[in-house]
Amino acid sequence: EVELAESGGGLVQPGGSLRLSCGASGFTFSSYWMSWVRQAPGKGLEWVANIKEDGSEKHYVDSVKGRFTISRDNARNSLYLQMNSLRDEDTAIYYCARDRVQWLNHAFDIWGQGTMVTVSS
């Protein structure tokens, strides 16, 4: 079965750091782009970052550039999001999603269950 499972969320103070992980199973992880998408409490979806199959290309939303780093380990079938200098507005459920590219269109076809990140003093 194709699955994604996030971990690493929790409560952190403003200015702190957190590293999220996402384990993949049931598909050839190294053949897919991967993305992180977040959802603040009661709000809509916001794409955060994505990374190419081999890690050679990464893109970020402006609000996290310079603070967050997306990475992957294809040998471990794992995706990561290093989050530094966290702000209150980073509080959200963070979803890992398989970023399937067909005809140049990126669609998020598999999602994890999400991990909650709360930034608060």
Next chain:
Amino acid sequence: DIQMTQSPSSLSASVGDRVTITCRTSQSISGYLNWYHQKPGKAPELLIHAASNLQSGVPSRFSGSGSGTDFTLTISSLQPEDFATYYCQQSYSTPFTFGPGTKVDIK
């Protein structure tokens, strides 16, 4: 960044109704548009990719159309399990952006 709008922001409908949701983008994105729905407490699920292509396993009552800046998601006969929030998402350029959502609830 490409801005997304959806209309309506919410709607009430009955089982069996035909429902149409519209998504508009701030610039032309050709057909780089996807649709998702999300039920409370759950992760989103992909319904339509590249504007009009039904995702594998999604019921045929869902359909998508449009190109350029105007797109439509149609549910031909609303079922109880379709009550959810619906989002469009563009992948024409990064940052990828989502619409604000359309909440479909029971009349």
